Ligand SMILES: NC(=O)C1=CN([C@@H]2O[C@H](COP(=O)(O)OP(=O)(O)OC[C@H]3O[C@@H](n4cnc5c(N)ncnc54)[C@H](O)[C@@H]3O)[C@@H](O)[C@H]2O)[C@@H](O)CC1
């Protein structure tokens with residue numbers, strides 16, 4: 001669980017925000033007091049009178065830890081600090097000096113029921129020494145409840161790669177803003193429940209965790225065309241196109257058309273099927289005035305006919321969602337092909353498709369932003385951590401989606417939901433964030449062991465929660 005709609009800052013951006021707060025007259029001591037007090041407020045509730053061990057490192061994360069220890073002791077708890085080395089300067093040293101309770105060395109620390117981790121936060125620059133990582137893991141294993149200050153110690157703040165942080169931490173209190181490590185990669189299995197403490201640092205960013213979208217009811221004047229006509233292009237595996245079409249219908253589109261050479265087979269009666277002869281015919285049809293959005297790729301196939309459908313569709317100046325086989329066909333030429341378009345494009349690659357199209361280095365957020373900038377597309381980089389990035393630098397991240405989503409057809413459903421959002425006029429990362437939220441919520445409502453059709457059935461209820 002991560003807080004929805006919360007800002008996400010890299011380590012550098014957090015430091016810059018902190019500097020800006022200093023420039024406004026907030027002292028570092030004041031910030032550290034606020035951070036420690038915020039963590040202590042939660043810790044005292046979770047501790048429920050049990051003995052507490054507070055781990056304090058040499059930097060400002062350790063400084064926070066001394067403040068937490070002081071508050072918990074004042075609250076009447078039995079608190080022991082285990083220090084990995086005393087802080088030597090600045091606010092952390094002053095907080096250390098204000099600690100009047102017992103202190104032991106990290107290596108001699110006993111296991112206690114409640115563990116507060118203040119060894120390292122955003123300042124980690126290299127993997128934890130093995131001996132520190134081992135002691136830390138042992139203390140976490142022995143505790144009934146572990147709370148990490150800002151980040152579990154031993155995480156790469158900007159990528160979410162673990163640098164020695166153990167599993168088993170129950171909760172992490174992010175200070176001032178989320179960091180990428182709370183929402184990416186190993187962070188998903190290291191942070192536990194993530195809480196966010198507002199410590200009064202003004203934060204400006206275009207990066208946020210996904211929140212429940214606010215969707216609009218159709219108005220009294222609405223009709224099927226005003227609510228978005230979405231064309232889904234069918235291909236070699238017609239079931240995938242039909243699934244996307246049904247998701248677009250249940251996702252709130254006013255009118256959904258399934259377009260293909262032989263759009264046949266079981267489909268809802270409300271789904272309009274349109275036969276086309278060839279790629280030229282497809283392009284003519286998609287260019288029609290009434291069509292608001294095109295979804296292409298689910299079950300498209302990768303043969304020459306599929307390729308010709310893709311090229312013909314790309315030449316049509318309509319908002320377009322590209323998924324599955326369309327992404328494989330674009331391959332390494334994706335950025336150039338998409339950048340040549342005028343109308344907006346959304347692409348929904350999973351990790352394998354993304355790597356084949358864009359490769360790149362750095363965190364998942366960095367790589368997704370680079371792909372968006374190079375292609376001009378809004379990129380929905382799917383996974384346990386779904387990262388959405390727009391060419392304007394906006395980022396939205398969704399975590400915590402049901403692991404049962406890892407089944408065939410769920411990607412087709414997402415493409416259909418996104419098509420419905422785009423068809424209704426939603427734009428950029430907001431359209432994609434709404435789609436991934438609805439998709440994730442439908443999966444929660446479907447419970448365990450569902451299949452993609454059942455996800456579609458849950459969409460109306462998910463939408464109902466957003467009205
Ligand atoms: N940025 C902010 O807005 C605020 C930050 N605060 C705290 O400050 C933390 C960041 O403090 P610092 O920048 O001092 O960094 P840390 O306290 O995370 O750690 C820095 C220290 O650890 C050392 N170090 C780094 N990697 C190591 C490794 N693998 N093994 C051993 N030593 C290692 C560094 O050389 C440095 O001495 C945040 O996580 C947060 O807890 C809060 O006090 C208040 C506000």
Ligand SMILES: [K+]
Pocket residue numbers: 061117118119120121148149150151152153
């Ligand atoms: K920590």
